Amino acid sequence: MSESFRVIDVDVHNEQNDSAFVPYLPEPWKSRVAASGIGMAGSGYYSPVGVLRRDSVPPGGGKAGSDPEFMLKQLVEAYNMDYAILTGVIYNISATHDADFAAAICSAYNDYLIAEWLSKSSKFKGAMAVATQDPYLAAREIDRIGGHPDIVEVIISSAARMPLGQRYYHPIYEACERNGLPLAIHPGAEGAGSSTPPTAAGYPSRYIEWHTCLSQMFMTHLVSMVCEGVFVKYPNLKVVLTEGGIAWLPGLMWRLDKNYKALRSTVPWLTRLPSEYIREHCYLSTQPIEEPDDPQHLVDLFNMIDAENILMFSSDYPHWDFDAPTQILRKLKPEAKRKIFAENARALYKLP
């Protein structure tokens, strides 16, 4: 790999068994998890290829993605990455019913993340997790941990009970802004537990449908955040739409801008076109990148969204649909490649 090809991977899933949480949990949760595990609500959709790379199981055994040393070797060093942003998977707890339990699990995870991952390499940076069931507890957790120098982001689930722009959630955004942290939104628990059904038309039958439709949550959340005035109320908030796909964005911006022209009296706090707020406040991660047969279509898509300035590379390691930085977007022009693969993330996360 060329020395000048810098890579920051903004969506790396450090996995762990439930037992990893036990030392970091207070009672009564410690005994519960020690005895029965976390008991995360699951959507029930089944992937016939699994959801983890089989070759990412560490040599000593355990879950794929659960060993910091092996992750450094198989991902960070193999692709000569500057940084890997560790996103975990515990954001999915937001679909589980008990708000206090979910908040305790996130706090335990954040302490575990700092102690057992971020301390292992300066190339690991952390997305701290908060649960959305109680936005005031989430804000308190952001204030507790958000100032740690290796925490660069707050991550929440895209699975939710209502669109993420609604006022219920605003304490989370206020805390992100107060702590200077971008907010990442990640899919995974759509249709599980207390989440809405995973698509606008309810529950599809199988994983291929569920996975293909995951972008819908992001569409609703983005429209909601813009129209509820989140970016007016929190002008320094940045949002990272992680693993939500990309190709739906141009149509959404065009349709929302067009509707705004006729219907803006119902969103009087917006003083600019909705797409301008999106372009100013939002980033999208690349994986799973769309792969049209005709590569020109991807070029056209990138022009529509000014990809150079809003995309950030992600591999989704160690998940089944991992994108290697050497395999995707090989035909980008050098300046676009530099920004998408590293510099947009470096600026957003204030990394050296």
Added chain:
Amino acid sequence: MSESFRVIDVDVHNEQNDSAFVPYLPEPWKSRVAASGIGMAGSGYYSPVGVLRRDSVPPGGGKAGSDPEFMLKQLVEAYNMDYAILTGVIYNISATHDADFAAAICSAYNDYLIAEWLSKSSKFKGAMAVATQDPYLAAREIDRIGGHPDIVEVIISSAARMPLGQRYYHPIYEACERNGLPLAIHPGAEGAGSSTPPTAAGYPSRYIEWHTCLSQMFMTHLVSMVCEGVFVKYPNLKVVLTEGGIAWLPGLMWRLDKNYKALRSTVPWLTRLPSEYIREHCYLSTQPIEEPDDPQHLVDLFNMIDAENILMFSSDYPHWDFDAPTQILRKLKPEAKRKIFAENARALYKLP
């Protein structure tokens, strides 16, 4: 307008007051509607500009779009249209709870449509409405009315209790195929009555959000119809995605095709890429057409979806966001214009 510019408008909403149904209803529904109206379930989302063109109220008064003579003058003759496909608005009844009532309302509407609209001009062609609460009653209605020479399509609501590909709905598709009628799917009742919430993440706050997110229902239905094998089981079925937007389609096809390559063991009845079924079986109506600032983006979008062969012009008359055939897509090449504005519809609906 040039003599050679032919126009077929595939989404024209003939409106009517509830009292119009009364003569066509049997008891006990006749007395109910005469006394209290239909009592359609409504979503509660409010458009500050209304949903009907104010200049489309007939000279004699009544609802915009409710007078055949005035519609012929203001729409069909004004734009020298070959045909207007009358889609009504009664498909929205599918979100109302009582399946027998919904079926009776649709039957009354279909008789009213034939008697009071299709008889008035050979330029009017009809989309017969069926309710999706009881697919067997819907199939019976398609067999009852579908053979009428001026009925060219069956129309159902995109608001639904579950994705439209699921087996529950198949009797409707079987009846469409048996009668040689395309199936149109139209939004309007999303979030009303027994419909799912209107977006994947639940209920947004206002009309601009609701309207911008309407495409999500179509995304789910299309993925579901392909993955459930509807187009394998009913190889002659054609589906018209009416008023659902366009720009979401390329991304959906790319993502679904990519997922199919990894996950096809769960949809073994598919023998080709999902996008191939979509291209072979589906049409999209144009209104509300996306309007990017940069017109090249629309050209690029059209290339991605082979617009020339799957789009059909619609005005959505007399709704607030009406698109005049003289105002949109003016820069299309002649062959694409000919097909999108008339010939795709002429072939699909077997019109002279």
